[in-house]
Amino acid sequence: MMKWIGLASGGILGTFARYLLAGAVYRAWGASFPYGTLIVNLTGCFLIGFLTILSEEKFLLGPAARVFLMIGFCGAYTTFSTFILETANLMRDGENLRAFMNVALSVLVGFLALRAGILLGKII
Numbered sequence: 001m002m003k004w005i006g007l008a009s010g011g012i013l014g015t016f017a018r019y020l021l022a023g024a025v026y027r028a029w030g031a032s033f034p035y036g037t038l039i040v041n042l043t044g045c046f047l048i049g050f051l052t053i054l055s056e057e058k059f060l061l062g063p064a065a066r067v068f069l070m071i072g073f074c075g076a077y078t079t080f081s082t083f084i085l086e087t088a089n090l091m092r093d094g095e096n097l098r099a100f101m102n103v104a105l106s107v108l109v110g111f112l113a114l115r116a117g118i119l120l121g122k123i124i
Helices: 002-029 035-056 063-077 079-092 096-123
Strands: none
Touching: 002 035, 002 063, 035 063, 035 079, 063 079, 079 096
């Protein structure tokens, strides 16, 4: 039960953090480019990389903190950070082709899925 509470509370905080940071960036820099999303994605990548080292090499984060911070907070803050971490892990493990496939499929097929959703929404 505590794992679910940690996951949910991390997710709530990550959602708020994303909303507040992206909004502040858009107010400061404007909306002519998706600066808010870019900053959220980059800071999320930094944070999940930092937390990974604290967890896996420094052993400073236990399982509950990992669920709260890495899955809950970072997962709600930006799934892009998880995507980058998983791709980096594939590369670390020598799975360069799979890493490339993960990037290519996520971006290209993701864009196609977005377009399909738009088309379906227009048909309905």
